[in-house]
Amino acid sequence: MLAKILSYGLTGITGYPVTIELDINAGLPGYDVVGLADTAIKESKSRVKAAIKNSTYNYPISKVIINLAPADTKKEGSLYDLPIALGILVAEEVITNNSLKDFVVLGELSLNGDVRKLNGILPMLISAKQMGFNKFIIPKDNAMEAAFIDKIEVYPVETLKQVVGFLKGEIEIKPNDNKTYESALKDHNFKHDFAYVKGQASAKRAMEIAAAGGHNIILIGPPGAGKTMLAKCFPSILPDLTFEESLEVTKIHSVAGVLDPKKGIVVERPFRSPHHTATLIALTGGGLKAKPGEISLAHNGVLFLDELPEYNRNTIETLRQPMEDGYITVARNALTVQYPANFILVASMNPCPCGYYGSTTHECKCTPTAIHNYLSKISGPLLDRIDLHIEVDSVNYEELSNYELEESSAEIKKRVNKARAVQLERFKNSGIYSNSKMNEKEFKKYCALDKESSDLIELAFKKFNLSARAYNRILKVARTIADLDGKEHIEKKHIMEAIQYRTLDKKYTV
């Protein structure tokens, strides 16, 4: 008897339908899987057999042949356990094939017949919905993730027996409740808030600019100055994720298996801080299954690289291309996958190997050559992509012991949102969302200077020996500062402030 069941597969974050054909023949008992299945799928034999028996059904004592169509695409994972088990039960005539018509079935089985959680449910459901499928049977633990897609019927299940009962019409399972994005957005708050960061006015201001214009930023300061704390607060002043952005992020997190099953969707801009021993693959994505790396997990959020010079130079150099393009293409021998990687880079570093160069509290013991070598671990091209350099000094006692709360993140966020709205309006229909992503064309149009300002910038270039690449950066940042200020044109004072954020270009050269 032949059974035919619909399921789904993933390459990267896009799904494709998989048809599971199952046939039971007379012959020596056996279990053959064809259709480029990986080990996890082949091992389904034991899980399916045990789950069927432990759910009080009979496992056929004959030859089982399973074909995963399309047969020329590699398939992987444990998600076909449930459809295979149902296929066997159809072949054994426990349920009819007709009852499974229109259903897309996904699920891993445990030996006692329970249905277990999967990774990558959301991207599969989104892609299946686009293909016109609208009835799904999925593990109950993944139900929250599916709740944010409307106009589909999702039946969350817990055990194999429950599924069989449901298909026979003996048990009723309620379709998953839909949840709105707003409701998810409502009940979350940030762990870190600028209200609790004492002093550091200059750094906070720079972070406000970075958030408003989507600029990359580097914090330079001695150990214990609060660089990491400032960076951790950064997501709290970024504009809220829109639903579309959130789905993009959730897809990637779902595939990588880092999604919180209780929340089901990512509402907070991601904050990823890989350790400096992270390998190139860990950062960019890859491995046997071309999984997304840290930079993709930071999509629409923040990638925080603490102690930037400590990272392997090759590793950070690979960030250059995705920082420019906003996506990364991971090519492996079996498959080539494109993951989005549109993040704001927040980096931190010490000013010298000992960390105390220029500190007001400690003496620096480093030689000028050592300092120079330390700073040159970060290549010019990478520095070129970091718009704001800000120095952070340790906070003194008076400020620490001051119990008054500083301006809260919510207040800052309001200003950021306003400046972002101006930018969205400006770049409407151009595929650009922030000043940092301006191309030459937009740059010419929106960063035009009056005589006074261009004289000033010329003077500053001579005085501070600024590099040519600093020019565009300064003007882009000045554009954001003008937006925060609510001004249509860039003014002299905006440029002056922007020049102050090019520390690494103008100083450290004595």
Add this chain to the structure above:
Amino acid sequence: MTVEDKNIVWLDLFPFLSYQKKIKLLTLFDVDLDLKKVFLVKPAFREVLTQEEFSKMSKLLDDNYLNSQIARFEKDNIEMITIHNEKYPSLLKEIDSPPLCLYCKGNTQLLNTTSIAVVGTRKPTDYGIVTTKEFVKELARAGVTIVSGMAVGVDTIAHKTALEENGNTIAVLAGGLYHIYPSINIGLARKIVENNLIITETSPDISAQTYYFPLRNRIIAGLTKGTLVTEAGEKSGSLITINRAIDYNREIFVVPGRIDSPNSKGTNNIITEYPPTFTTSANKILDFLQIKKENLKNSFVQLDLNEQIILNYITAEKKTFQEILDHTKLKPNDLNAILLELEMNGVITKLANNSYIKN
């Protein structure tokens, strides 16, 4: 180029020849005798040179070879000024071991101008940076040529400040001109040769060895009427320059530092030993050089109220951005703009760690 000039340039090509040996070889015969031509014939060479040195030198006796080297140097705008040349700085001639040839790049007219050496530690403190800038600024404005060694630290600041003030400066290198050291200052070197001068006694192809640096310091001391040390630790190389200056009977100016600062130990020691070197302003140097301080175009900057408040707050003691902010109660964005304006007008200097100091 005369035969005697060529003799010197030829000897300079061999890094293993010491200064004394070169002098010996040059005084063996009449000045207008081409050493290369008689090298294999006259036994006197073998007496001065070791076997190895002799065989190495005997391989490069071809006149065409030397001429091609000289042509290459000249093509790269390297001027060879030997001790017999009238351009050779007269002050430098007075010392006990004047360089035989100066390989110069840039404006060689500076060689005979009134000059002061400015030297000091490679790792200046904020105090050292500010005092060096202050002294050099006044001296350069008064038309004094600033001579230093283009090392990192005080040397670099001295050259840079002189350039900023459109003053004259001479960098004296230890190695050859094809091997600018330290490499971090290659950009600075390029700037100096535009209108100013870089000199060295080492042939262009030879890179610096450790023992070249003390020898270089004797040129710095010998070239100038006086030497100014702004900040130097106990074992600073600039103390060698001072000792040479004493040997050559040149004036010494030493800026005192805090008694507890390791970076001022060297300078304070000199003052203890030679109290007259005690110097607190550039006027003392200008008086010694008998230069009347011109009424410089007063670069007075019109300051508004906020700038006035900030300037009164930032004194010789550096202040961090946060401190200035707390004091003035300005917004960070406005303060940033004001500080940049002051810095561009040369009223304040930004130091590491986002702190500022008054010039």
